[in-house]
Amino acid sequence: MSEIPGDLKFLKTHEWARVEGGGKVTVGISDHAQGLLGDLVYVELPNVGERVEAGNACAVVESVKAASDVYAPVTGKIIAVNTALTDKPETINEDAYGEGWLYQLEIEDAEQLNDLLDPDDYAEQLEDDH
Numbered sequence: 463m464s465e466i467p468g469d470l471k472f473l474k475t476h477e478w479a480r481v482e483g484g485g486k487v488t489v490g491i492s493d494h495a496q497g498l499l500g501d502l503v504y505v506e507l508p509n510v511g512e513r514v515e516a517g518n519a520c521a522v523v524e525s526v527k528a529a530s531d532v533y534a535p536v537t538g539k540i541i542a543v544n545t546a547l548t549d550k551p552e553t554i555n556e557d558a559y560g561e562g563w564l565y566q567l568e569i570e571d572a573e574q575l576n577d578l579l580d581p582d583d584y585a586e587q588l589e590d591d592h
Contacts, residue, residue, distance in 0.1 A: 466492075466493075466581045466584060466585055467480075467559050467581065468581050469481075470559065470581060471535065471575055471578035471579065471580060472492065472535075472578055472579040472580075472581070472583075472584035473533055473535045473578060473579070474579065474587060475533050476491055476492040476494060476495035476498075477489060477490070477491055477492070477495075477532055477533055477534075477535050478490050478491070478492050478535075478559065479535040479536060479575065479578060480563075481569075481575065482566070485538075485568050485569050485572070486541065486566055486567070486568060486569070487535070487536055487538065487566065487567055487568075487569050487575075488563050488565075488566045489532075489534070489535060489563065489564055489565055489566070489567065490554070490558060490559065490562055490563040490564050491523060491532060491554065491558060491562075491564070492558060492559075492584070493558040493559065494588055495530075495558075496523075496554050496555050496558045496562070499523065499525040499527060499528060499530060500525045500526060500527045501525055501526055501552060501555060502523055502524065502525050502551040502552055502554050502555055503524055503525060503526060503551060503552075504522075504523075504524035504529075504551055505521070505522070505523050505524070505547040505548065505551045505554070505564070506521055506522040506523075506524075507521050507543040507544070507545075507547065507548075507564060507565055508520045508521055508540045508543065508565055509540065509543075510540050510541065510542065510543060511539065511540060512539070512540045513537075513538070513539050513540075514534040514537065514538065514539075514540060514567060515534060515537050516534055516535065516536050516537045516574050516577075517533055517534065518533060518534055519531035519532065519533055519534075520532065520533070520534045520540075520565075521564055521565065523551070523554065523564075524551075532564060534567070535574075535578055536567070536569050536570075536571070536574040536575060536578075537569070537570045537571060537574060538567035538568050538569045538570050539567060539568045539570075540565055540566070540567050541566050541567060541568050542565060542566040543564070543565045543566075544562075544563050544564055544565065546561070547562070547564070
């Protein structure tokens with residue numbers, strides 16, 4: 463199993479959130495999720511300025527096997543998207559927790575972060591899934 467960075471929070475649906483400070487949160491999909499999907503061939507990102515709701519689909523990652531919705535871990539306004547993924551979606555396969563991030567948002571309610579899984583809980587969930 464891959465190393466799960468300790469500074470991340472997770473949704474049960476395998477999205478991660480990294481709090482950057484100043485109300486910014488970076489979002490991506492977990493290494494486990496990209497492994498299940500296989501080679502990614504297409505990424506559909508939300509638009510900058512768009513408001514996303516926690517738990518709602520706001521992006522899509524597509525592999526040769528399947529297309530998968532990406533859910534917003536928290537509610538907020540999109541302030542940046544990783545446009546490099548448009549040309550190189552496989553970056554998510556190579557570096558899910560780094561260069562493979564999907565988007566950044568400005569969080570509306572930091573309390574929502576408390577509803578997410580910490581790395582240990584997420585790792586436990588992955589073991590339970592097997």
